[in-house]
Each structure stands twice: as structure tokens, then as C-alpha cells.
Amino acid sequence: MKVQRPATEIDVCDLCGSPGYLTLCVVCDSEYCLRCQGMVPQSWGFTDLCQRCAGRDDVRRVCREYADRLTPIYEERSRALASLKMEESE
Secondary structure (H helix, E strand, C coil), X not given: CCCCCCCCCCCECCCCCCECCEXXXXXXCCEEEHHHHCCCHHHCCCCXXXXXXXXXHHHHXXXXXXXXXXXXXXXXXXXXXXXXXXXXXX
């Protein structure tokens, strides 16, 4: 059976053309692609930062300030997730 659907408009990345990876930077509110520009190690965690803002000294300072408190939480979560492998294999 053939079904006709009305055309829809979607946002895609200008560089890679991928849909669904666009997000807003929490600092400058600009839209960026997680796939092309989402590797921001100093943002530690689930912070949405574009590469331009992630390179700013004031943004790095804030991320470093919170990293000491966040690191134990992420390590605990990683251990809890790793324990799921053990339970699954048993």
C-alpha cells in the first residue's frame, strides 16, 4: 500500500547534513551540531557548549570549578553501569 504524506521541513547541519543533532549552546544560544562540533572535554558532563564558547577561559574556569564535585558522581554511575554487565551474564 502506498501512503502519501505532506512534506515536512527539518533542520540539518550545514556541514554534515545530519538531522537531529542540532542543539543550543547554553552560553551564547547559538545552534551547533553535536556530531560535528560536540567534542568538548572541558565541559565534563552533559553541558551543551559550542566549540567557540568551550574555548573561552571563563567557561573553562566554571567547568573546572564543578568538575571536582561532578567527577565522583560520574565515576559512581560508571561503576553502577559496569555492574549491570556482571548481573546480565549471571
